[in-house]
Amino acid sequence: MLHDLFPPGIQHVLDLAGIFVFATAGALLAVRKNFDVFGIAVLALVTALGGGLFRDLVIGAVPPAAFGELSFFVTPLVAAAIVFFLHPEVQRINRAINVFDAAGLGLFSVSGTIKAYEYGLGLTASAALGVATAVGGGVLRDVLANEVPSLLRDREMYAVPALVGATMVALCIAFEVLNPVTSGVAVVTTFLLRLGAMRLHWKAPLAWNRRSSVQEDAPDRRP
Amino acid sequence: MLHDLFPPGIQHVLDLAGIFVFATAGALLAVRKNFDVFGIAVLALVTALGGGLFRDLVIGAVPPAAFGELSFFVTPLVAAAIVFFLHPEVQRINRAINVFDAAGLGLFSVSGTIKAYEYGLGLTASAALGVATAVGGGVLRDVLANEVPSLLRDREMYAVPALVGATMVALCIAFEVLNPVTSGVAVVTTFLLRLGAMRLHWKAPLAWNRRSSVQEDAPDRRP
Amino acid sequence: MLHDLFPPGIQHVLDLAGIFVFATAGALLAVRKNFDVFGIAVLALVTALGGGLFRDLVIGAVPPAAFGELSFFVTPLVAAAIVFFLHPEVQRINRAINVFDAAGLGLFSVSGTIKAYEYGLGLTASAALGVATAVGGGVLRDVLANEVPSLLRDREMYAVPALVGATMVALCIAFEVLNPVTSGVAVVTTFLLRLGAMRLHWKAPLAWNRRSSVQEDAPDRRP
Numbered sequence: 122m123l124h125d126l127f128p129p130g131i132q133h134v135l136d137l138a139g140i141f142v143f144a145t146a147g148a149l150l151a152v153r154k155n156f157d158v159f160g161i162a163v164l165a166l167v168t169a170l171g172g173g174l175f176r177d178l179v180i181g182a183v184p185p186a187a188f189g190e191l192s193f194f195v196t197p198l199v200a201a202a203i204v205f206f207l208h209p210e211v212q213r214i215n216r217a218i219n220v221f222d223a224a225g226l227g228l229f230s231v232s233g234t235i236k237a238y239e240y241g242l243g244l245t246a247s248a249a250l251g252v253a254t255a256v257g258g259g260v261l262r263d264v265l266a267n268e269v270p271s272l273l274r275d276r277e278m279y280a281v282p283a284l285v286g287a288t289m290v291a292l293c294i295a296f297e298v299l300n301p302v303t304s305g306v307a308v309v310t311t312f313l314l315r316l317g318a319m320r321l322h323w324k325a326p327l328a329w330n331r332r333s334s335v336q337e338d339a340p341d342r343r344p
Numbered sequence: 345m346l347h348d349l350f351p352p353g354i355q356h357v358l359d360l361a362g363i364f365v366f367a368t369a370g371a372l373l374a375v376r377k378n379f380d381v382f383g384i385a386v387l388a389l390v391t392a393l394g395g396g397l398f399r400d401l402v403i404g405a406v407p408p409a410a411f412g413e414l415s416f417f418v419t420p421l422v423a424a425a426i427v428f429f430l431h432p433e434v435q436r437i438n439r440a441i442n443v444f445d446a447a448g449l450g451l452f453s454v455s456g457t458i459k460a461y462e463y464g465l466g467l468t469a470s471a472a473l474g475v476a477t478a479v480g481g482g483v484l485r486d487v488l489a490n491e492v493p494s495l496l497r498d499r500e501m502y503a504v505p506a507l508v509g510a511t512m513v514a515l516c517i518a519f520e521v522l523n524p525v526t527s528g529v530a531v532v533t534t535f536l537l538r539l540g541a542m543r544l545h546w547k548a549p550l551a552w553n554r555r556s557s558v559q560e561d562a563p564d565r566r567p
Numbered sequence: 568m569l570h571d572l573f574p575p576g577i578q579h580v581l582d583l584a585g586i587f588v589f590a591t592a593g594a595l596l597a598v599r600k601n602f603d604v605f606g607i608a609v610l611a612l613v614t615a616l617g618g619g620l621f622r623d624l625v626i627g628a629v630p631p632a633a634f635g636e637l638s639f640f641v642t643p644l645v646a647a648a649i650v651f652f653l654h655p656e657v658q659r660i661n662r663a664i665n666v667f668d669a670a671g672l673g674l675f676s677v678s679g680t681i682k683a684y685e686y687g688l689g690l691t692a693s694a695a696l697g698v699a700t701a702v703g704g705g706v707l708r709d710v711l712a713n714e715v716p717s718l719l720r721d722r723e724m725y726a727v728p729a730l731v732g733a734t735m736v737a738l739c740i741a742f743e744v745l746n747p748v749t750s751g752v753a754v755v756t757t758f759l760l761r762l763g764a765m766r767l768h769w770k771a772p773l774a775w776n777r778r779s780s781v782q783e784d785a786p787d788r789r790p
Binding site for chain 3: 127151152156157158159160161163164174178181183184185188189192194204205206207208209227264265266267
């Protein structure tokens with residue numbers, strides 16, 4: 122079966138790792154915004170579990186994994202507690218967090234696509250939902266923090282690696298070659314693409330004729 | 345059956361037209377906010393599909409039409425691509441877009457009410473969900489763009505035509521006279537009411553004794 | 568059965584009371600933000616029904632109570648109408664509203680936990696969803712009003728009483744002593760804790776080393 126891609130134990134550890142790093146990113150934003158301890162916990166939970174929660178509601182997998190699996194719920198709280206006490210140290214290893222976040226992006230887009238397909242969605246819809254699983258938590262985090270989601274504005278190409286990974290999985294399913302090796306390749310490709318985009322400062326384009334005049338056209342752009 | 349109101353082919357074309365114009369409005373807001381290409385695509389998708397997605401989650405129609413019907417997913421992306429390249433031209437035909445948006449409002453409030461009733465909701469709840477189908481995408485769009493939803497503040501009476509159309513459908517169901525003609529009348533009434541509200545600049549009231557002192561009382565009102 | 572905790576009539580009256588006070592709080596925020604009559608109605612509905620709607624979607628109880636029970640839908644509209652006409656008077660009894668809000672917090676966290684458990688969630692997940700039922704509507708209200716949710720930032724300990732009430736219910740279920748008396752005790756404990764937190768100005772902590780430097784570190788804190 123599809124969900125036996127990885128041995129269950131390994132799959133679970135990978136899921137928890139992705140949840141942990143996403144939660145850390147959420148908790149750090151909460152500290153930066155001067156939220157209180159509940160804000161830190163809520164932003165950690167929402168960032169880590171929001172994407173998967175949306176996916177599970179769409180495919181009708183209730184109760185969602187976020188509420189069915191205790192370790193999925195406790196892990197973000199552990200991340201929040203660590204950030205609460207050690208946030209200067211955590212921020213200092215920001216580069217390491219970005220690497221883990223890239224790994225989470227790869228894992229969530231691939232596993233999200235597979236789970237959506239298992240629940241009967243078409244290939245395109247499965248890939249779209251895989252991308253939503255990977256980026257949805259971050260969008261919810263930014264909405265709760267009352268910021269424009271960085272996905273929509275930061276020109277960071279954050280969605281592109283997730284899109285590539287999800288598409289690779291969909292193609293593997295279409296050609297019936299999905300297995301632990303090919304899905305692992307999709308995860309690693311997503312991961313490396315994200316690292317490359319950060320390293321090389323790839324920029325997503327703005328709308329066509331706005332490219333040369335970003336500063337002037339953006340009075341509502343916050344500093 | 346209720347969903348045979350219009351011949352299936354015509355119903356589908358009408359749905360796609362409504363999705364297209366709502367997506368165009370979302371993409372234009374993204375351009376105005378200087379979002380990148382992903383922001384344009386996401387806002388087009390959310391504006392066009394958000395209302396129906398909410399309705400389908402509430403009535404338990406999973407996977408929602410937004411993920412089950414490929415053309416519903418591709419149409420907003422086409423609208424986003426057109427806006428990406430041609431947004432000055434698209435903005436110039438803003439008046440035409442408003443007309444199409446009014447048509448979308450009529451189609452979505454009527455079809456949303458009917459679908460909710462088919463899934464077993466009561467008449468009042470069906471009408472409420474029909475209104476939510478019609479206006480929900482725009483609210484989600486504004487939340488993602490980090491603006492107060494124009495529905496809540498702009499005094500444009502945007503919800504009134506949708507409310508009238510949805511109520512007409514509920515009454516037709518109650519009196520067992522729902523058919524292609526009566527539901528068509530509800531769509532057209534909604535459409536014309538919306539155009540009239542724009543033309544005549546109807547204003548929704550503020551809370552009772554705030555009416556004469558809007559400017560002074562509104563320090564947080566953005567320009 | 569669990570949901571026979573209170574006689575059905577009393578349970579229903581308590582639910583409506585909680586919905587009414589939450590709706591009043593939402594409508595008052597809408598007036599303060601100078602929203603129009605639709606903004607007042609929408610914020611009343613979302614504040615009162617949003618938490619329960621989220622809970623019902625997560626546990627798969629479709630259609631959610633918010634759309635299945637007509638009185639749940641009408642009550643927030645009545646509250647919105649009262650606030651629309653009488654908001655200066657309503658604001659003058661702000662202290663009374665806070666007392667009712669505390670009661671709503673107790674009722675929603677306890678009844679939310681019980682309903683989640685009845686639908687098969689584990690004890691921890693049920694308690695978490697009970698808390699989400701109690702505080703979710705307020706978070707949605709603030710997101711729609713384009714404010715940082717006060718839950719995340721105001722250091723008011725608003726979540727703590729809900730957390731205590733939900734945990735008491737979960738423990739009662741675990742030890743098989745849940746009955747009208749014990750769940751009533753949980754409601755009252757939540758209620759009194761919330762009143763005590765307000766009276767004594769309990770403050771939730773900020774992240775560890777930010778405690779002594781809140782003002783300097785918070786350039787993005789709105790007045």
